[in-house]
Amino acid sequence: MKPETRKEEIINTAAKLFKEKGYSAVTMRDIATAMGIKAASLYNHISSKQDILKDIIISLAEAFTKGMLEIKSSNVSTIQKVQAVVKLHVDITAQNTYGMASLNNDWMHLEEKRDYYLSLRNGYEADFRSILLEGVKRNEITDSNVEVMLFSILSTLRSLYLWIPKKEDVSPQELSKSLSKVLIMGINN
Amino acid sequence: MKPETRKEEIINTAAKLFKEKGYSAVTMRDIATAMGIKAASLYNHISSKQDILKDIIISLAEAFTKGMLEIKSSNVSTIQKVQAVVKLHVDITAQNTYGMASLNNDWMHLEEKRDYYLSLRNGYEADFRSILLEGVKRNEITDSNVEVMLFSILSTLRSLYLWIPKKEDVSPQELSKSLSKVLIMGINN
DNA sequence: TATTTTAACTAACAACTGTTAGTTTGGGAT
DNA sequence: ATCCCAAACTAACAGTTGTTAGTTAAAATA
Numbered sequence: 071m072k073p074e075t076r077k078e079e080i081i082n083t084a085a086k087l088f089k090e091k092g093y094s095a096v097t098m099r100d101i102a103t104a105m106g107i108k109a110a111s112l113y114n115h116i117s118s119k120q121d122i123l124k125d126i127i128i129s130l131a132e133a134f135t136k137g138m139l140e141i142k143s144s145n146v147s148t149i150q151k152v153q154a155v156v157k158l159h160v161d162i163t164a165q166n167t168y169g170m171a172s173l174n175n176d177w178m179h180l181e182e183k184r185d186y187y188l189s190l191r192n193g194y195e196a197d198f199r200s201i202l203l204e205g206v207k208r209n210e211i212t213d214s215n216v217e218v219m220l221f222s223i224l225s226t227l228r229s230l231y232l233w234i235p236k237k238e239d240v241s242p243q244e245l246s247k248s249l250s251k252v253l254i255m256g257i258n259n
Numbered sequence: 260m261k262p263e264t265r266k267e268e269i270i271n272t273a274a275k276l277f278k279e280k281g282y283s284a285v286t287m288r289d290i291a292t293a294m295g296i297k298a299a300s301l302y303n304h305i306s307s308k309q310d311i312l313k314d315i316i317i318s319l320a321e322a323f324t325k326g327m328l329e330i331k332s333s334n335v336s337t338i339q340k341v342q343a344v345v346k347l348h349v350d351i352t353a354q355n356t357y358g359m360a361s362l363n364n365d366w367m368h369l370e371e372k373r374d375y376y377l378s379l380r381n382g383y384e385a386d387f388r389s390i391l392l393e394g395v396k397r398n399e400i401t402d403s404n405v406e407v408m409l410f411s412i413l414s415t416l417r418s419l420y421l422w423i424p425k426k427e428d429v430s431p432q433e434l435s436k437s438l439s440k441v442l443i444m445g446i447n448n
Numbered sequence: 449t450a451t452t453t454t455a456a457c458t459a460a461c462a463a464c465t466g467t468t469a470g471t472t473t474g475g476g477a478t
Numbered sequence: 479a480t481c482c483c484a485a486a487c488t489a490a491c492a493g494t495t496g497t498t499a500g501t502t503a504a505a506a507t508a
Binding site: 094149202 | 279281365394400402404412415417422440444448
Binding site for chain 4: 107108111114115
């Protein structure tokens with residue numbers, strides 16, 4: 071089913087530890103011990119500690135960028151686009167909750183790739199903002215503070231990695247649906 | 260106006276650095292250099308690195324607990340209670356954005372005080388949950404997934420520390436108001 | 449003026465960090 | 479049987495870590 075390579079095993083083990091303690095607090099010896107080997111053996115598969123972080127973060131960031139590109143170019147209502155963004159986050163996060171922790175909290179420790187990551191992130195935010203602005207223009211979305219809406223929705227979606235593991239009984243489909251409802255309709259009756 | 264003690268100066272400098280790189284990546288020498296002194300000199304004022312973290316986090320966590328206690332015991336509508344919770348977060352965060360970063364991201368490095376922090380945090384969440392449940396019972400709040408509402412609102416409020424510094428032109432009053440509106444009424448038109 | 453306190457300093461420590469070099473082991477291909 | 483190679487190992491490195499001990503200069507107190 072899943073012929074996981076040794077390198078992928080290292081990356082997944084590291085991501086799990088990074089989520090618990092953060093990148094800087096995890097040592098190569100921690101990762102190795104968790105796998106039952108010695109730290110030096112890790113270097114048969116990866117080139118540096120930073121390389122592990124890069125592999126975790128960049129692939130996720132590119133997945134988000136790719137997903138946003140499809141949503142942006144789709145010909146549907148603004149509400150449907152927002153629902154698609156919610157689904158994108160739920161799906162990617164459900165598949166890799168550990169990696170999402172690093173994406174959110176450890177990106178500043180990317181050295182060479184930091185600027186590239188930030189450009190992807192800024193582009194993503196800009197795309198989402200323009201979806202919302204278009205929705206206001208089309209009268210599909212309240213004409214109040216778009217920045218606040220953007221911030222509120224993205225904050226919630228970026229925190230999913232903390233919450234999904236605690237609610238394993240909820241399927242991604244259900245979660246996307248109820249989350250979209252709350253974000254779009256609010257909580258009042 | 261602000262007769263800041265040397266100890267407070269250390270704590271504020273540390274909090275700023277902790278926000279940028281995380282607790283583990285900041286060294287005592289980093290903190291000292293930022294203040295123009297040597298690392299060993301810090302120990303005339305604080306007892307350990309962990310002690311700095313504890314001072315940052317516990318005071319904030321207790322401020323939230325205290326604020327929630329007042330809201331819980333106030334005799335107002337559920338919507339007004341939610342608005343009060345939003346205001347509580349905006350006010351505390353606006354006053355100490357650096358510390359809020361540690362509260363959110365570095366609490367796992369509290370050693371002796373970790374369990375105490377977690378008990379405050381869990382109590383806070385439980386109180387907020389019971390406010391929402393009461394609102395559903397009173398028909399003030401949609402009878403859909405309360406856990407999703409709780410998660411969504413708290414995620415947004417806990418991310419304020421990232422957003423407030425970028426929008427310095429927005430006053431806490433305005434922010435509380437527009438944020439409450441988005442969280443309660445949603446974004447649809 | 450004499451004395452105590454505050455808050456800085458230098459020097460050093462033992463432990464830990466990421467990483468490299470060189471070696472060994474065992475299984476698959478020739 | 480021989481070779482190859484992936485993947486583990488041991489040993490060690492140079493630099494960094496939080497922290498302590500002991501000292502010093504200036505400011506506050508007596």
